[in-house]
Amino acid sequence: MIIFPHAKINLGLRVTGKRSDGYHSIETVMVSLAWFDILEFVPAQEEEEETSLSVTGLEAGIPPRENLVYRAWKVLSEKHSLPPLKIHLHKNIPAGSGLGGGSADAAFMLRGLRDYFSIPLPEQDWVDLALSLGSDCPFFMYDTPCLARGRGEKLEPVDPGLDGYELMVVVPPVRISTARAYGLVTPAPAEDSLAERIREPVAEWKNHIVNDFEPVIFREVPVVKNIRDRLYEQGAMYASLSGSGSSVFGIFRQGEAPDQSDFAEMTCWKGGIKKPGKSPVS
Secondary structure, X not given: OEEOOEEEEEEEEEEEEEOOOOOEEEEEEEEEEEEEOEEEEEEOOOOOOOOEEEEEEOXXXXXXXXXXXXXXXXXXXXXXXXXXXXXXXXEOOOOOOOXXXXXXXXXXXXXXXXXXXXXXXXXXXXXXXXXXXXXXXXXXHOOOOEEXXXXXXXXXXXXXXXXXXXXXXXXXXXXXXXXXXXXXXOOOOOOOOHHHHOOOOHHHHHHHOOEOOHHHHHHHOHHHHHHHHHHHHOOOOEEEEOOOXXXXXXXXXXXXXXXXXXXXXXXXXXXXEOOOOOOOOO
C-alpha cells in the first residue's frame, strides 16, 4: 500500500492554558497542504520476523524504532497482532518546522493499517490511538480543515475560505524544539473567538488572527521574523508562523506569490490547500 501523508499549517495558534497532565490547551485552525511525504508498506518476507522501517529524503536523524511511523505500527500491533511489515518512508516535508510531517506520517500509517487489514474500531478509538502518538495526530485522521481545541484532539470542521488562493511556505535551515517553544510562552485565555475570526475576509486576518509563539520565536530566531516581514513586503494578504515554527507561510492571490529564488538557501514550497480526498496518484 502506498499513501501520501500531507503537511499542515496553523491559521492562528493560541495557547490558552496549562493542563494538569503537563500538556497545554490550544485553539487553532489547521489546514492541509498539497505537500506530501510518501509512505509504503508491504508484508515482510517469510524469513523476516520483525517489522522494518527505512527512511529516505529529508531524514530527521531519528532511529527507526523511535520514528512515529514505526510507533504507529507498534501501538496498533499490540492490540491486533499485526504481521511483520516492510515499511518505507520518503520524507519531503521538513522536520521540526511546524508543518506536522511526523504527525501526518503516524496518522496516515494508522489509516493505512486500518484500511489494509480492515480493522473494525469505532472512530473515537482511532482518534485516541492517534492522540497517544502526538497532539497533532488526530487532525490527520480526518480530511478537512478543522478548528482544534484541547490538546488538539477536539476537532470541529471549518471552512477558512482559501479556495483560489496561493500559499508559499518558507522553511529556514533551523529547527525549533516544540517543548522549548511551549516553555517560552505564557498561556492566557483567548480574548475573542478564532472560530468567528476565521470567517472574516483573508485581508482582515492580519489584524486579528495571531500565533502566540511569534513574539518568543521572533526574538529567539530573528530570521523567522525576517521571512514573515518579507512575505508581507512581497504582497502576502496574511503571513504567519506555522505551529511553533520554524516555517512561515504567506497567503497570496492566485499567481501573485513570489518566486522561490527570492528565499535562497531555504526550503520553499508553493501551492494550494489540499482538497478533501485529493492525493497524488501512486
